[in-house]
Amino acid sequence: MWYIWLVLTLVLIKLYNKWSTGKFYDNSVMSGKVVIVTGGNSGIGYATALELAKRGAKVILGCRDNKKGLRAVERIKKRSRNTSVRHIHLDLASFTSVRKFVEEFKNTEAKLDVLINNAGTSGISQDYTEDGVVTDMQINHFGPFLLTLLLVPMLKKSAPSRVVIVSSVLHRFGRIDDLNEMNRYTYVQAFCNSKLCNVLFTTELARRLDGTGVVVNSAHPGQVNTSLYKSTIFEKLRSLVLYSFFKSPYDGAQTSVYLAVSDECDQITGGYFADCEESKMSLKVNEISANKLWSYSESLVKLRPEETI
Numbered sequence: 334m335w336y337i338w339l340v341l342t343l344v345l346i347k348l349y350n351k352w353s354t355g356k357f358y359d360n361s362v363m364s365g366k367v368v369i370v371t372g373g374n375s376g377i378g379y380a381t382a383l384e385l386a387k388r389g390a391k392v393i394l395g396c397r398d399n400k401k402g403l404r405a406v407e408r409i410k411k412r413s414r415n416t417s418v419r420h421i422h423l424d425l426a427s428f429t430s431v432r433k434f435v436e437e438f439k440n441t442e443a444k445l446d447v448l449i450n451n452a453g454t455s456g457i458s459q460d461y462t463e464d465g466v467v468t469d470m471q472i473n474h475f476g477p478f479l480l481t482l483l484l485v486p487m488l489k490k491s492a493p494s495r496v497v498i499v500s501s502v503l504h505r506f507g508r509i510d511d512l513n514e515m516n517r518y519t520y521v522q523a524f525c526n527s528k529l530c531n532v533l534f535t536t537e538l539a540r541r542l543d544g545t546g547v548v549v550n551s552a553h554p555g556q557v558n559t560s561l562y563k564s565t566i567f568e569k570l571r572s573l574v575l576y577s578f579f580k581s582p583y584d585g586a587q588t589s590v591y592l593a594v595s596d597e598c599d600q601i602t603g604g605y606f607a608d609c610e611e612s613k614m615s616l617k618v619n620e621i622s623a624n625k626l627w628s629y630s631e632s633l634v635k636l637r638p639e640e641t642i
């Protein structure tokens with residue numbers, strides 16, 4: 334008998350979650366807009382890319398696995414009936430790959446209206462990348478930092494344009510001291526640190542781009558049932574429990590889509606959003622920390638003088 338109650342309780346929780354999730358109901362179209370979605374082959378990124386393709390945008394997926402990227406392109410084309418969807422290889426764990434991605438993008442596209450820094454990982458590897466950076470930190474912050482700065486000239490040229498950075502409520506538990514010291518952190522702490530970096534980067538980039546017509550905001554997607562949890566202790570709790578307590582990828586993509594599309598936020602910059610509403614960011618987010626992180630990131634990604642903003 335107890336299991337009937339368990340299933341019933343989980344179903345009720347699922348319904349409550351579904352009902353209480355912030356949704357973006359606006360039907361605005363994105364025809365003529367060019368959008369990059371990193372990590373668009375699965376989870377929240379896939380749902381975001383699909384939604385933007387349905388609205389008519391030209392969508393470029395940046396994925397590290399070509400097979401997965403091409404498979405996602407085909408699925409999105411079919412489901413959205415939009416043929417302007419393609420993939421360019423992007424491995425955020427390699428600064429060389431990030432530079433190649435930007436070169437190819439610039440050689441093949443004339444503008445960029447929206448950049449969605451969605452790709453992320455949690456606990457993939459207790460290792461350093463070929464660039465000598467803690468892998469999770471490079472995928473979640475330093476890679477997207479370099480990617481965004483290399484695309485800033487194009488975003489400025491295409492203004493009004495937008496940058497969306499997918500962070501997490503867990504940024505509240507982050508720290509930014511010794512970001513490249515692997516032994517100091519568990520992977521959960523490294524995730525929180527990288528997500529704090531996302532919010533700090535958002536505020537500093539917004540400040541530096543003020544008045545250029547490029548707006549920058551970060552998002553917390555909620556707790557979403559995606560493969561992000563494959564590599565963590567949540568793995569064993571997948572299926573029913575994750576399904577009940579966590580949002581679907583479609584619901585998790587709502588805030589990213591809102592920030593990419595909605596007229597309501599075309600003048601808002603430097604904000605942090607959850608459930609399609611502006612939300613309070615951690616008190617740790619201040620100009621001093623944001624500047625400190627910016628300088629450190631510039632030196633770690635070896636940004637060239639002409640690439641700084």
Ligand SMILES: NC(=O)c1ccc[n+]([C@@H]2O[C@H](COP(=O)([O-])OP(=O)(O)OC[C@H]3O[C@@H](n4cnc5c(N)ncnc54)[C@H](OP(=O)(O)O)[C@@H]3O)[C@@H](O)[C@H]2O)c1
Nearest residue numbers: 372376377397424425426451452453501556557559560561
């Ligand atoms: N799920 C949640 O509850 C939750 C909560 C807060 C924040 N977020 C954030 O939401 C974003 C999307 O995550 P998700 O939940 O949708 O997880 P997901 O399904 O695992 O998607 C992550 C995406 O990032 C890609 N990626 C990983 N490493 C990469 C690399 N080196 N280069 C390029 N792409 C890479 C993955 O590619 P592969 O398929 O090849 O691995 C995948 O496409 C992340 O930034 C995450 O931190 C998620």
